[in-house]
Amino acid sequence: MTFEEKTMKTERIYEGRIINVRVDTVELPNKKYSKREIVEHPGAVGIIPITEDNKIILVKQFRKAVEEVLLEIPAGKIEPGENLVRCAVRELEEETGFTTDHVEKLIEFYTAPGFSNEKLHIYVAKNLKEGISNPDEDENIEIIELSMDEILNKIETGEIKDSKTIVAMLTYTNLYSKNR
The missing domain is CATH 2.20.25 (N-terminal domain of TfIIb)
Known part of the structure; x- marks a missing residue:
């Protein structure tokens, strides 16, 4: 067919x-x-920043398209010609202030292939070094650190509604549990 x-x-x-x-x-x-x-859409990256004490750094921000404040992994649009890893590290630093030299690819997926060509690339960041955030001038962001259990609970209760965050966290949890 x-x-x-x-x-x-x-x-x-x-x-x-x-x-x-x-x-x-x-x-x-x-x-x-x-x-x-x-x-x-040029595509985007999302990054799961994991602290030394196994907390996940999320960002809380208002999303006009849905008129809600959402809890999300740091993420952003890929600039023309930009390397995906460099983009992930840039977004991590801009939104949270953290930097890293340890980034691993987790998964990539289309966000809504019924009407968009956006592909999202998810990375995991460890060995974080604290710095100063520098969000875009139109971004108002609060940084939240949660345990994996807290995040999974917030997904289950509907407090986390962002698809990239849900896909990223469930994929990470699934792969982590298989590798234990």
Whole structure:
């Protein structure tokens, strides 16, 4: 069975600082046509910072798109041509003030492939060195340190709703429990 859709026409609707939006006219495998609204995103990294006493550093911030304050792992957009590890370390330092020389890739995934091409790359950071945070001027962030059990409880109770944080923490927990 063929699943691919052939792009017949692309119309750029919006070009922004973080995203672009396009509408593709596609030919379906059954030779019919449809439109696909697609959000283009350069991709992002998320990082799980783990302190020496096994606390996870999260950031608390207001997210306008959902009109809520969310608890999340530090994360940010990949700049054009930027190395993924460098991006992860940069975001860690900007949002939390911590730096590290020990970063490992955990997982990568598409955030919402039904309408966006954003790919998120998750890293784990250990051997943290405390410094001074330098968030973007439009970011208001509070740093929170929680144990893994506290985080898993907050996921279970719905206090943590951010998908990248949920995927990152559950993946990390699953792999960690297998390697014990």
